Amino acid sequence: MFERVALIGIGLIGSSISHATRRKGLAKEIVGSARTKSTLDTALKLGLIGKGYASAAEAVQGADLVILSVPVGACGPLAAEIAPHLKAGAILTDVGSVKAAVVRDMAPHVPKGVHFVPGHPIAGTEQSGPEAGFAELFDGRWTILTPEPQTDAAAVEKLKDYWTALGSKVEIMSPQHHDMVLGITSHLPHLIAFNIVNTAEHLERVTDKEVIKFSAGGFRDFTRIAASDPTMWRDVFLNNKEAVMEMLRRFSDDLAELKRAIEADDGDTLFRRFADARAIRRGIIAAGQDTPAPDFGRAHGASPGPTDEESGKSK
Amino acid sequence: MFERVALIGIGLIGSSISHATRRKGLAKEIVGSARTKSTLDTALKLGLIGKGYASAAEAVQGADLVILSVPVGACGPLAAEIAPHLKAGAILTDVGSVKAAVVRDMAPHVPKGVHFVPGHPIAGTEQSGPEAGFAELFDGRWTILTPEPQTDAAAVEKLKDYWTALGSKVEIMSPQHHDMVLGITSHLPHLIAFNIVNTAEHLERVTDKEVIKFSAGGFRDFTRIAASDPTMWRDVFLNNKEAVMEMLRRFSDDLAELKRAIEADDGDTLFRRFADARAIRRGIIAAGQDTPAPDFGRAHGASPGPTDEESGKSK
Incomplete structure (x- = not known):
């Protein structure tokens, strides 16, 4: 060729x-x-x-x-x-x-x-x-x-x-449409993943060791994305500012709404929002863009054992 | 037993x-x-x-x-x-x-x-x-x-x-410490995942179909968590309000800082924050809490094909 x-x-x-x-x-x-x-x-x-x-x-x-x-x-x-x-x-x-x-x-x-x-x-x-x-x-x-x-x-x-x-x-x-699409499908997810890992690292009341031990509750998924190349990602955010800012604004508005629903004990809104989110996952799997296997097909019970210090056995 | x-x-x-x-x-x-x-x-x-x-x-x-x-x-x-x-x-x-x-x-x-x-x-x-x-x-x-x-x-x-x-x-x-730890390792990650999926679904300039097609840029990872049981998660947020609100406050403060760094073209801060986030992933893998395989060990090239309509072939 x-x-x-x-x-x-x-x-x-x-x-x-x-x-x-x-x-x-x-x-x-x-x-x-x-x-x-x-x-x-x-x-x-x-x-x-x-x-x-x-x-x-x-x-x-x-x-x-x-x-x-x-x-x-x-x-x-x-x-x-x-x-x-x-x-x-x-x-x-x-x-x-x-x-x-x-x-x-x-x-x-x-x-x-x-x-x-x-x-x-x-x-x-x-x-x-x-x-x-x-x-x-x-x-x-x-x-x-x-x-x-x-x-x-x-x-x-x-x-x-x-x-x-x-x-x-x-x-x-067009390049402009590309940057808008990737702003939501890639750049904002990365920004949020980097950010939550930073947040977790700087808590006083929860240690890094606890974050690591109990990360299977969901946090660990974000750390994979947040382990991506920092130079590449620095350049992405410096060069797709406008689209990232627009997506971030919408994300923050939506998050404020979820926050208000929690504060107001508005379980119906929470349920509706959470249930809505399921459909797009089905679409992604149907389009062949992710594995249908639960938990990304992660190996279960096959990961290397923790160190003695981490096993909490002495408790 | x-x-x-x-x-x-x-x-x-x-x-x-x-x-x-x-x-x-x-x-x-x-x-x-x-x-x-x-x-x-x-x-x-x-x-x-x-x-x-x-x-x-x-x-x-x-x-x-x-x-x-x-x-x-x-x-x-x-x-x-x-x-x-x-x-x-x-x-x-x-x-x-x-x-x-x-x-x-x-x-x-x-x-x-x-x-x-x-x-x-x-x-x-x-x-x-x-x-x-x-x-x-x-x-x-x-x-x-x-x-x-x-x-x-x-x-x-x-x-x-x-x-x-x-x-x-x-x-x-203690129950109180549990709720704080899980607030950061599980509840906040889920809230953010639900939220970004909601945000993606309500954009005017990017269609749901585009979000699905180009989700391998990072977004698809969030949809897995966001596909979790909505009743279970509604109850979690209604019953761990305080810890979730504290974590959300810190997350939002940190995100505002990243936003300012992007706006100010402050590449050094972005690089430092992104590089910091890599360490905790290594800790999680060393502790046996996630697979060391790239991309969670997802199958490559083995997912079901897209429908004709989705393949964009006619372009």
Whole structure:
């Protein structure tokens, strides 16, 4: 499908793209660069790339597909760096969780004759780095592409076919709509997860040890999301401010209403709100976007035992 | 261990107690009652109970262990109903997610000579009903008991041994402290999860279908918790108001701070807060309270396919 794919950034997403590309034989050659030498060495050792380059400028030379898999704040500077070295006719894309800001930062640098098609696979885990990737990450998930209307249709189609071959389904929308949709389906959930973990850590009347021990009551679910890469998420919030603020405002208004219902002993409102929330889970499972297995299919009784100190046996 | 265990309420928790009790042969006989005839019939059909009774009053007769597994709001009325029928020397316990209110509602009814030891296994799934239970639910999880200081020590010890045999670890604390700890590790997380799902459902600029399609960005995790039993959760919030309000106040204060950091482009504060949140996840995994597998060990690429209408293929 491509002669030479250049991966700029080889973390969870970059390495998963490599695995999925090789699974289907979609590129003759995969090359890449990474911010740190240690990531580049690991990527070479794991066979994620055939050749590694110290700079992105070198890595993109001769590539007909260039994929930036870096925190969104790094996209603009990288676009400036690689621009003079991009091959005519190449497709340039990214995987950033924010799209309007990435277009704002990258588009001005893209040379004529290079097809810039911003993208975002809605897939991931809480792990980071080149060792975290796997070929199945995109299977059954959605990738959103946000090309400008004037972008070469053949280039958009080719990138769409590539993501489909990587296992993903593809939808096309505007960068602005993408940022609004992801504001509610991803950015606000992460902000809330980070926040409740911070809240739990700073209580005086409940110790961190108690939070950990009794986390199976629900809290532990939030800690998975809150374990995501802090650099990536810092950049998301700095670059999708407006949509995040709008979602946060609505969330806070709704929360104030639930709070009033609790204070007023209004059990009917609480019941109605809680019952409403069940339907969307059924929709997500029916759409193949989550497992139908209870508790995410978590292993039961198979987790490693606690340390003696934590077991509370001496009580 | 017990001659006759009476399960009052046979949903997810009651049925799991039956499975785990039979797994280890901890009772000669398990009997029970349920609010609806259909639950009782299912429990009999599944062999969860040997005998089923139309009323709790009948079910507890002759039982040396009586376990209430019902929404916490139902505990008081049930205690009043069964009190005259409890056997002398019996242990009476519950599994409610709130403890001070349960003690307030149940204790006045408990006859002399019956040992009331309130309890709460910190375990569950988003599923409900007698078919949702399984023997491994409590394995490696914690059960909190909140007896009054004057409670018969042998009865407390026996119930502790029973929960240990069911697979759980046991900790003893005051009802008030329990309610504070669970306020942060369970009640606030559920309130937030219910709330974000409600928020997502009422947006004008993002459709429910888009929320569902792109939920793998984080939102889907919240929907699992938000799919929990609405009656159970209504009763939790009505009965643990103070602790929930305190946790909610702190959560909102912290969220306001994150909001200010985003508005002020304060990337350092965001990074620090996000990085801090990673540590507690490591603690939870080290303590055996969650799986170390990425993404909760969710199956990748194995979920059922979406419908044609949802696949966006026609785009």
